[in-house]
Amino acid sequence: EAQVTQNPRYLITVTGKKLTVTCSQNMNHEYMSWYRQDPGLGLRQIYYSMNVEVTDKGDVPEGYKVSRKEKRNFPLILESPSPNQTSLYFCASSTDYNSPLHFGNGTRLTVT
Amino acid sequence: GDSVVQTEGQVLPSEGDSLIVNCSYETTQYPSLFWYVQYPGEGPQLHLKAMKANDKGRNKGFEAMYRKETTSFHLEKDSVQESDSAVYFCALSDRGDSGNTGKLIFGQGTTLQVKP
Numbered sequence: 001e002a003q004v005t006q007n008p009r010y011l012i013t014v015t016g017k018k019l020t021v022t023c024s025q026n027m028n029h030e031y032m033s034w035y036r037q038d039p040g041l042g043l044r045q046i047y048y049s050m051n052v053e054v055t056d057k058g059d060v061p062e063g064y065k066v067s068r069k070e071k072r073n074f075p076l077i078l079e080s081p082s083p084n085q086t087s088l089y090f091c092a093s094s095t096d097y098n099s100p101l102h103f104g105n106g107t108r109l110t111v112t
Numbered sequence: 113g114d115s116v117v118q119t120e121g122q123v124l125p126s127e128g129d130s131l132i133v134n135c136s137y138e139t140t141q142y143p144s145l146f147w148y149v150q151y152p153g154e155g156p157q158l159h160l161k162a163m164k165a166n167d168k169g170r171n172k173g174f175e176a177m178y179r180k181e182t183t184s185f186h187l188e189k190d191s192v193q194e195s196d197s198a199v200y201f202c203a204l205s206d207r208g209d210s211g212n213t214g215k216l217i218f219g220q221g222t223t224l225q226v227k228p
Contacts, residue, residue, distance in 0.1 A: 042218045045218075097215075097216065105155050
């Protein structure tokens with residue numbers, strides 16, 4: 001089944017403790033992207049990747065890192081999480097940036 | 113920078129009512145336009161799209177016309193059903209003069225709650 005898989009679905013952590021949210025897709029998509037969803041703000045793009053080893057900042061990249069060493073994986077790294085990073089995070093992929101996105105089911109992160 | 117603004121908050125029609133959810137965009141380039149729908153507990157999924165001016169996207173009785181002159185992409189349906197209840201996002205992808213920018217901009221989302 002074609003899908004984007006994020007893990008974990010839920011994560012509660014404390015300020016400053018490094019964490020990684022994994023994202024994997026099995027559709028051989030070149031384009032991958034991370035979004036955060038907050039009430040009243042919609043979906044805001046954090047980082048995106050047009051292909052392996054090619055990443056770029058979206059609109060809200062501060063406090064996040066990403067890597068794209070393989071086509072299928074695009075992890076989101078929070079080196080020192082803070083409470084303002086409490087949010088619902090989505091990974092998405094598509095054939096190219098102009099094609100419809102396939103989203104994962106989300107990771108709800110709480111930073112205390 | 114690029115932006116998308118859509119009908120704020122909640123829309124509460126009754127089953128059988130007509131619907132318009134407004135979406136306006138700002139960009140200096142040549143975007144493709146999308147509507148995504150999100151059901152509870154799931155990620156958004158593509159609802160319909162239009163790739164250039166005067167294209168009309170259609171899906172499950174919904175329509176949206178890409179209007180370059182008014183920079184709008186309003187979502188319309190003649191008769192809503194309870195099963196249409198969800199959050200709807202308008203979005204644009206920025207093509208750019210120098211090639212693909214890779215940026216996708218979403219509106220803030222509109223919650224459609226159809227009363228039975």
